[in-house]
Amino acid sequence: MTPQEWGLYEYIFNGVAALLTLCIFSFLYKDNPFYKFAERLVAGVATGYFTMLLFWTNFMDKVYDPLKAGQWWYIFPAVLGVMMWTRFSKKWAWVSRYSIAFYIGIGSGVSITVYLYTYLFKQLQATIGFPITMDIAGLNQFLVIIAVLSALVYFFFSTPHKGALGFVSKIGIYVIMICFGAGFGLTVMGRVALLVNRVIFLKGYLIQLFGG
Amino acid sequence: MKKSGFKFLVVLAVSIWLTPFASFAEVISADSAFQSFPPMPIIVTVSDMPNDPGGALIVEWSIPDADSLTLASMNVYQISRSSNPDSEFESITSLVAGSTRYEDSGLEDGKNYYYRIIAFDNDNRLAEGTGGPGVPSGQWFNTGRIPILIMVVLFATTAIGFIVSAKKGYKFYVRPIAGIRAVDDAIGRATEMGRPILYVPGLGTASEVATIAAFTILGRVARKVAEYNTRVIVPNYDPVVMAVCQEVVKGAYTAAGKPDMYDANDVYFVTQDQFPYTAAVNGVMLRQKPATNFYMGMFYAESLVLAETGFISGSIQIAGTDQLVQIPFFVSVCDFVLMGEELYAASAYLSQEPQQLGTLKAQDWGKVLVVVLIIVGMIFSTFGWESFAAWFDVG
Numbered sequence: 001m002t003p004q005e006w007g008l009y010e011y012i013f014n015g016v017a018a019l020l021t022l023c024i025f026s027f028l029y030k031d032n033p034f035y036k037f038a039e040r041l042v043a044g045v046a047t048g049y050f051t052m053l054l055f056w057t058n059f060m061d062k063v064y065d066p067l068k069a070g071q072w073w074y075i076f077p078a079v080l081g082v083m084m085w086t087r088f089s090k091k092w093a094w095v096s097r098y099s100i101a102f103y104i105g106i107g108s109g110v111s112i113t114v115y116l117y118t119y120l121f122k123q124l125q126a127t128i129g130f131p132i133t134m135d136i137a138g139l140n141q142f143l144v145i146i147a148v149l150s151a152l153v154y155f156f157f158s159t160p161h162k163g164a165l166g167f168v169s170k171i172g173i174y175v176i177m178i179c180f181g182a183g184f185g186l187t188v189m190g191r192v193a194l195l196v197n198r199v200i201f202l203k204g205y206l207i208q209l210f211g212g
Numbered sequence: 213m214k215k216s217g218f219k220f221l222v223v224l225a226v227s228i229w230l231t232p233f234a235s236f237a238e239v240i241s242a243d244s245a246f247q248s249f250p251p252m253p254i255i256v257t258v259s260d261m262p263n264d265p266g267g268a269l270i271v272e273w274s275i276p277d278a279d280s281l282t283l284a285s286m287n288v289y290q291i292s293r294s295s296n297p298d299s300e301f302e303s304i305t306s307l308v309a310g311s312t313r314y315e316d317s318g319l320e321d322g323k324n325y326y327y328r329i330i331a332f333d334n335d336n337r338l339a340e341g342t343g344g345p346g347v348p349s350g351q352w353f354n355t356g357r358i359p360i361l362i363m364v365v366l367f368a369t370t371a372i373g374f375i376v377s378a379k380k381g382y383k384f385y386v387r388p389i390a391g392i393r394a395v396d397d398a399i400g401r402a403t404e405m406g407r408p409i410l411y412v413p414g415l416g417t418a419s420e421v422a423t424i425a426a427f428t429i430l431g432r433v434a435r436k437v438a439e440y441n442t443r444v445i446v447p448n449y450d451p452v453v454m455a456v457c458q459e460v461v462k463g464a465y466t467a468a469g470k471p472d473m474y475d476a477n478d479v480y481f482v483t484q485d486q487f488p489y490t491a492a493v494n495g496v497m498l499r500q501k502p503a504t505n506f507y508m509g510m511f512y513a514e515s516l517v518l519a520e521t522g523f524i525s526g527s528i529q530i531a532g533t534d535q536l537v538q539i540p541f542f543v544s545v546c547d548f549v550l551m552g553e554e555l556y557a558a559s560a561y562l563s564q565e566p567q568q569l570g571t572l573k574a575q576d577w578g579k580v581l582v583v584v585l586i587i588v589g590m591i592f593s594t595f596g597w598e599s600f601a602a603w604f605d606v607g
Contacts, residue, residue, distance in 0.1 A: 024491070031498040039491040046485030087455060100418065100456055107419020115421075116360050117606060124582065125604040128589025131596065145590050152583055157387050157557045158576045176551070184540035191516075 006208065018205045021198060147175040252277045254329050256343025261315065263357075266350025268317040271327045275339050283309075285333045292328040297342060301328045319348045357606050370577055375570030384569045391530055391548035392558045395429070396436060398528050402503035403440040409433065410502035411446045412493060412518065414509025414533065415486060418452040422534045425559035426508035427460050429532070432562040433506060434464035438473055446479040447496060449489045454481045490514040494521040507531040507546070508555065511538045519545035532558060 006014075023038035063081075066074040080099045086092040127148050130141045153165060154172030161169040254273050261268035271291065275283065286309045292301035293316065307314060309331075319325060326344030330337055378384060402409045411430055416423040430446070437444045444461065448454035458479045465474040482492045497505065498521065505522040507515070507529070515531075515538040522529045523545050531542035532550030542549045550558050553575070560568035592600040 027494070031495070036495065039488075039495050043483045043485075043488040043492045046488035047483040050484045084452075084455065087458075096455060097459070100452060100459075103452060104419045104424070104456075107417065108421070108424070111419065111421070112364060113357070113360055116363055117357070120363065120582070121360065121604045121606050124585060124589070125601055127586055128593055128604075129598075129601045131594045132590060133594075145586060149583055149586060152579050155553045156576050156579060157389075157553075158385055158573050160385070160387055179536075180540035180543060183537050184544065187537060187541070191513075 011209070014205050015209075018202055021202060146171070151175050251330075251337045252282070252339040254331065254339045254341025256327055256329050256341045258325065258327055258344045258346030260346060260349055261317075263351055263354040266321045267319045267348050268315060269319060269325060269346040269348050271314045271316060271329070271343070271346070273312060273329045273341065273343070275331065275341075278339060282338060286331040286338050287334065288332050290330045290332065292330075294326050294328070295324060297326045297344065301326075301342075321348050321350060323347065359603060359606055366581075367574060367578055371571050371574035373570075374573040375567050378566030378570045378573075384573050386557060386561045386569070386572065389550065389554050389557060389561070391532065391550040391554065392561050394528075394530055394548045395433065395558075395562065398504040398506075398530055399433060399436045399440060399442070401528060402437075403442045405503045406442075407501055407503035408443040408445050409437060409504045409506065410493075410496060410500070410522075410527070411444055411506045411508070413446065413448060413453055413457060414507065414511050415449045415489070415514070416453070416510030417450055418456050420510055422532075422555060423453060423509045425532070425555045427456055428559040428563045428565075428568070429506070429508050429555075430457060431460045431464050434461040435468050438465045438468035438470045441470075441473070443475075444478060445496060445500065445502065447482045447489075447493050448480065449482065449484060449486075451481055451484070454479060486512065486514055490517050493518060497521050497525045497527065501525060502527055505529045507533070507542065508550075509533065511535055511542075516541035516545065522546075 020038050020041070023034040026032055027035045063074060063078045067078070080102055083099045084096050086095040127144060130137070132138045132142050132145070150168050150172035152172070153168045154161075154176065156165070156169070159165060252275055254275050256271065256273045259270050259272075261270055273289075278286075288309065289307045289311055290303060291305050291307065291314055292303045294301040304316065305314065314327075316325075316327075324345035324347055326342060327346070328342045329340070331339040374384070399409060411433060413423060413426045413430065416426075418424075434444055446454075446457050446461065448457060458476060461479050462471070462474050462476075465471050482489050494517065496502070497518075502525075505518075505527045507518060508531070511518075511531075511533045512535065515533070515535075519529060519531065519542055529546040530548045530550075531546040532555035533539060533542065534552045534555055536552065539549065539551050543551075556568075556575075557572055560572040589600055592598075
């Protein structure tokens with residue numbers, strides 16, 4: 001919908017959005033009642049929204065509907081979920097530990113292979129997949145190998161970083177800091193884009209309201 | 213001679229003039245011939261998708277009778293599917309010319325599927341074939357990932373070996389990390405100032421490695437807090453993380469001999485939305501004025517917002533995360549940062565648990581192995597032996 005097509009509904013709700021944006025921005029001055037209001041409103045709305053979202057996307061989709069369809073084995077995760085509610089009782093709170101243990105155990109176990117695949121095999125393949133040649137690409141590959149090896153050495157914990165190991169480790173920390181610097185710049189640009197987007201929204205609303 | 217020479221020239225001229233028409237006529241007759249011939253046969257093979265959880269088939273085809281000119285004139289393959297070769301086929305997709313393979317998914321395991329491929333030029337059926345049945349099924353074991361299994365077994369064996377050694381009392385050296393040493397000082401500062409400590413366990417779930425490390429560090433912090441008679445506030449993003457944090461803090465207070473000091477209201481759930489959570493934690497920083505802020509676990513875009521607010525409120529800040537993109541923000545604002553694996557090392561160092569120390573040692577040996585693999589791989593790739601690097605392509 002273009003601003004020219006706005007009705008009363010759009011004026012009111014875009015106005016609320018603009019007002020809440022300004023309330024949050026007021027935090028840049030100092031903590032104040034407007035910020036407190038916006039903070040509590042957004043936390044409350046988010047909690048309510050996610051409660052309903054989880055009800056429909058988890059309870060209904062993954063418990064109620066399968067059980068209704070006769071897939072009785074879904075009762076087991078449902079029981080584990082119900083066991084979490086024993087935390088409300090001091091006497092029975094220990095029962096919830098079984099659900100937590102199951103959840104953490106399964107999550108950790110599944111993530112082992114995923115981590116090895118993503119953070120080891122794919123990275124190794126990308127690091128060693130190119131030859132070192134006597135041109136710019138070869139030099140780049142050589143620098144990549146040096147950077148990876150030295151950064152790895154920095155993360156050795158069971159040996160003191162002295163002598164040659166200390167020297168390589170120092171190169172490693174420089175490599176890591178260069179990486180962080182590049183990452184910082186990139187992300188800051190993204191954040192500035194978000195700010196600009198919000199300022200454009202406020203400007204657009206004011207123009208729509210007062211003309212210009 | 214003159215007459216015959218003239219005739220020859222006339223015939224030659226007419227022949228030259230007619231040549232383009234003659235070739236055109238040949239094309240027309242070739243086209244007409246195409247129309248009249250039945251479509252060429254396509255050989256279609258249907259097989260189960262290997263190493264998958266089921267519900268997928270691979271359809272492959274070839275047209276052995278087609279020459280390169282005919283193949284070049286085909287511009288689309290229409291693929292149809294049916295569960296019975298004698299009934300109607302349902303068109304499922306069209307592929308551009310040159311394709312010889314299609315992966316069909318979303319199928320029912322154990323059911324027969326037949327496929328029909330029809331090759332078209334603009335309007336004409338040039339080739340056609342039916343193949344099947346193919347029966348989709350899932351595999352219990354992905355043979356493509358055997359290298360990962362080897363690595364898991366290798367690492368697990370090493371870790372178990374070191375854990376057993378640690379349990380027998382062998383002392384493993386862990387290199388000092390500034391962020392770890394600062395933990396006790398930061399708690400002492402909070403006690404001296406009479407202000408609470410804020411511990412933010414991040415936005416991760418309870419099963420993520422960084423969050424698990426955050427639990428261990430929280431245990432250590434909470435125990436010191438109990439010993440020093442101060443207070444720790446733990447606002448949570450995830451309800452399960454909150455439950456674990458409550459257990460950890462309660463256990464730490466009990467271990468310190470002060471179970472009555474534990475207040476469940478200090479370890480609470482905020483909301484499960486990123487920026488509302490951030491706004492609420494910012495509010496805690498400004499209103500409760502914690503002397504020390506800990507940020508341990510998984511962090512995303514909120515990292516800088518949190519750390520900036522903590523800086524403004526004058527707190528000492530110690531952060532630890534394995535989120536590479538967020539570490540620069542913590543580095544720029546916090547007093548101490550545990551970068552990546554340092555977070556896990558901190559967890560092992562502070563807890564001194566044999567399991568964690570043994571695993572840390574095994575991780576270091578894992579890194580040694582990786583260094584060796586990189587050097588060997590680099591040599592192999594440089595000499596053109598690419599099969600070594602291909603071993604890590606586990607699909």
